[in-house]
Amino acid sequence: MSEKSRPKFLSVLAGEKQSRPPVWFMRQAGRYLPEYRALRATAPNFIAFCLDPEKAAEATLQPMRRLPFDAAIVFADILLIPRAIGQEVWFEAGEGPKLGALPSIERMRDLAPAAGEALKNVGETLSRVRAALDPEKALIGFAGAPWTVATYMIEGGSSDRSGARTYAYEHPETLDALIDVLVEATVDYLAMQAASGAQVLKLFESWAEGLSEDLFERLVIRPHTAIVKGLRARGVTTPVIGFPRGAAALVDRYAVVTPVDAVALDTTAPAALGQRVQAAKPIQGALDPLLLRAGGPALDERVETLLAQWGEGPYIFNLGHGILPDTPIAHVERVLKRVTGKDPTPNFTPKMDY
Amino acid sequence: MSEKSRPKFLSVLAGEKQSRPPVWFMRQAGRYLPEYRALRATAPNFIAFCLDPEKAAEATLQPMRRLPFDAAIVFADILLIPRAIGQEVWFEAGEGPKLGALPSIERMRDLAPAAGEALKNVGETLSRVRAALDPEKALIGFAGAPWTVATYMIEGGSSDRSGARTYAYEHPETLDALIDVLVEATVDYLAMQAASGAQVLKLFESWAEGLSEDLFERLVIRPHTAIVKGLRARGVTTPVIGFPRGAAALVDRYAVVTPVDAVALDTTAPAALGQRVQAAKPIQGALDPLLLRAGGPALDERVETLLAQWGEGPYIFNLGHGILPDTPIAHVERVLKRVTGKDPTPNFTPKMDY
Numbered sequence: 001m002s003e004k005s006r007p008k009f010l011s012v013l014a015g016e017k018q019s020r021p022p023v024w025f026m027r028q029a030g031r032y033l034p035e036y037r038a039l040r041a042t043a044p045n046f047i048a049f050c051l052d053p054e055k056a057a058e059a060t061l062q063p064m065r066r067l068p069f070d071a072a073i074v075f076a077d078i079l080l081i082p083r084a085i086g087q088e089v090w091f092e093a094g095e096g097p098k099l100g101a102l103p104s105i106e107r108m109r110d111l112a113p114a115a116g117e118a119l120k121n122v123g124e125t126l127s128r129v130r131a132a133l134d135p136e137k138a139l140i141g142f143a144g145a146p147w148t149v150a151t152y153m154i155e156g157g158s159s160d161r162s163g164a165r166t167y168a169y170e171h172p173e174t175l176d177a178l179i180d181v182l183v184e185a186t187v188d189y190l191a192m193q194a195a196s197g198a199q200v201l202k203l204f205e206s207w208a209e210g211l212s213e214d215l216f217e218r219l220v221i222r223p224h225t226a227i228v229k230g231l232r233a234r235g236v237t238t239p240v241i242g243f244p245r246g247a248a249a250l251v252d253r254y255a256v257v258t259p260v261d262a263v264a265l266d267t268t269a270p271a272a273l274g275q276r277v278q279a280a281k282p283i284q285g286a287l288d289p290l291l292l293r294a295g296g297p298a299l300d301e302r303v304e305t306l307l308a309q310w311g312e313g314p315y316i317f318n319l320g321h322g323i324l325p326d327t328p329i330a331h332v333e334r335v336l337k338r339v340t341g342k343d344p345t346p347n348f349t350p351k352m353d354y
Numbered sequence: 355m356s357e358k359s360r361p362k363f364l365s366v367l368a369g370e371k372q373s374r375p376p377v378w379f380m381r382q383a384g385r386y387l388p389e390y391r392a393l394r395a396t397a398p399n400f401i402a403f404c405l406d407p408e409k410a411a412e413a414t415l416q417p418m419r420r421l422p423f424d425a426a427i428v429f430a431d432i433l434l435i436p437r438a439i440g441q442e443v444w445f446e447a448g449e450g451p452k453l454g455a456l457p458s459i460e461r462m463r464d465l466a467p468a469a470g471e472a473l474k475n476v477g478e479t480l481s482r483v484r485a486a487l488d489p490e491k492a493l494i495g496f497a498g499a500p501w502t503v504a505t506y507m508i509e510g511g512s513s514d515r516s517g518a519r520t521y522a523y524e525h526p527e528t529l530d531a532l533i534d535v536l537v538e539a540t541v542d543y544l545a546m547q548a549a550s551g552a553q554v555l556k557l558f559e560s561w562a563e564g565l566s567e568d569l570f571e572r573l574v575i576r577p578h579t580a581i582v583k584g585l586r587a588r589g590v591t592t593p594v595i596g597f598p599r600g601a602a603a604l605v606d607r608y609a610v611v612t613p614v615d616a617v618a619l620d621t622t623a624p625a626a627l628g629q630r631v632q633a634a635k636p637i638q639g640a641l642d643p644l645l646l647r648a649g650g651p652a653l654d655e656r657v658e659t660l661l662a663q664w665g666e667g668p669y670i671f672n673l674g675h676g677i678l679p680d681t682p683i684a685h686v687e688r689v690l691k692r693v694t695g696k697d698p699t700p701n702f703t704p705k706m707d708y
Binding site: 162165166169170172209210211212213214216247248249250251253267268269270271273286288290291293294296298299302305320 | 516519520523524526563564565566567568570600601602603604605607621622623624625627640642644645647648650652653656659674
């Protein structure tokens with residue numbers, strides 16, 4: 001494909017030099033947009049919202065209509081996988097996710113091979129978005145990585161992960177079996193997403209932080225490797241971005257030994273770390289969402305620093321974590337203008353009557 | 355001094371090769387000991403407890419009586435400094451620390467040069483402990499590092515630090531002025547501790563995590579450097595251990611550019627990171643407190659790994675974070691036996707009638 005018709009985003013993942021880094025933001029479909037809040041208000045149940053292809057596709061497309069992002073990411077949640085393998089998941093307003101009792105390993109193992117089928121609505125969302133999306137924009141699918149998902153499954157919701165890490169020490173065989181089940185479910189889920197139109201897959205290891213080197217090897221490096229290999233064994237060639245958030249000093253090893261195609265960096269990544277990774281793979285990251293929200297001269301300076309330190313290598317501009325709900329849209333527009341040279345859609349009026 | 359009379363701990367900090375690493379644990383004076391709980395019950399006000407030389411000295415000495423630690427650390431709290439420079443600090447049961455309104459920079463600047471005098475009770479604690487402690491055991495003084503202390507001062511208590519980081523972006527001049535005040539207060543406080551018997555000083559940057567490289571430079575590297583230089587300018591030659599907890603990929607730079615004498619590593623430090631630091635400076639760390647609490651074969655294996663990977667260089671065995679209150683004493687005894695070859699004090703019966 002020529003650079004014109006192929007999304008810039010995919011060219012960077014293929015290692016081609018671009019005139020500027022492509023850009024998207026984690027949680028770009030989300031609460032900082034008034035039209036998202038209006039849409040979300042029509043569906044009190046968050047899981048049902050994620051599994052409603054019409055609404056999830058609409059949420060995915062909302063930021064693409066008004067802002068010059070180079071990629072859309074499917075609107076979904078990392079806790080759909082536990083649901084697909086038999087664990088109850090619900091959200092309570094203002095409290096975050098809640099999960100029911102952990103099913104037996106046998107029960108989850110039975111369900112894992114059909115995780116994609118159980119979550120086919122996410123595939124339907126992807127198909128709808130791909131059909132509506134500008135061909136020059138890429139479409140990203142994703143899943144929570146096994147350890148991160150396991151922390152919620154073990155602790156029954158959000159936590160400081162100390163219960164899950166203790167579980168890893170005290171019940172190593174059960175945890176390893178759970179990770180294996182999650183690897184299988186994740187491969188099936190991501191393969192379904194690729195078949196449904198996802199052109200890039202992202203593996204969110206949101207809670208890689210706090211792990212000692214041996215746990216990181218066992219809970220992050222090994223399962224990420226197994227997921228990418230599992231996808232390739234099924235003939236899925238879609239590039240995978242790995243995001244070991246909080247892995248900091250272990251990112252070097254992660255980048256070298258796992259077969260992910262690109263590495264997303266978090267807010268703390270030093271310039272030199274990104275440059276070392278870039279010698280082998282494209283990187284993505286790593287503007288502080290707190291700084292995007294704060295704005296001002298410090299934001300402008302940091303954007304220049306990121307472009308200067310990483311812009312010469314294969315680089316996808318992004319945040320180091322998800323965009324915060326109370327981020328002014330003007331700050332997002334300002335950063336996108338600097339990175340892409342493009343203004344927001346002129347005279348844009350968001351749809352609010354959902 | 356011969357190796358016999360000088361604490362093993364100090365010899366390692368001076369770069370001398372030892373037959374085994376010295377060992378102490380963060381929060382070794384604390385709630386996992388029944389005698390600590392008994393003593394603590396006599397003083398409902400935690401700050402008053404820290405500032406009572408008799409009680410604080412007793413808390414410091416308790417673990418030394420029953421366990422073969424190589425060093426004692428003065429019982430105190432990192433939030434004594436805000437108190438010394440005019441901010442109210444109190445603890446509410448089960449809720450952690452609370453801080454009153456942030457005083458004006460001018461007010462804090464007036465008080466900072468007398469921080470040591472304001473906290474002279476901590477010096478009295480150190481003198482009492484040094485007089486009672488076996489000469490072969492080292493005595494450690496400490497302070498919270500400026501950024502970590504500032505996060506509590508700005509947020510009014512414990513937090514996820516996002517408010518303080520936002521403050522760093524939105525009010526850079528005020529925050530930098532606060533950090534400067536804290537540097538001055540910390541130098542005075544630590545100099546007083548050294549004059550009172552502390553043979554090692556530790557700077558706890560408990561919240562180095564989550565900082566981007568530019569913030570880390572500004573909020574951690576620069577103030578730590580200023581504190582060590584400030585101590586040396588006052589003729590204080592006591593070795594300083596820096597603990598940038600969560601700095602992970604930035605530890606390499608921290609170890610090279612700051613003049614701290616040794617670097618404490620957290621739970622996530624990979625073997626190779628510690629070895630790189632050891633080429634320049636002694637290291638300390640980094641057993642996971644969750645693993646110490648969990649015990650079992652995973653604990654034994656990890657202790658062997660730590661000794662094998664770092665034991666050949668200058669190394670102080672420790673945890674990567676504080677010991678947890680519900681840690682079985684038997685697990686501590688087992689690790690200390692492995693590291694020191696020594697049993698706990700035979701037939702030890704803790705004093706419980708405080």
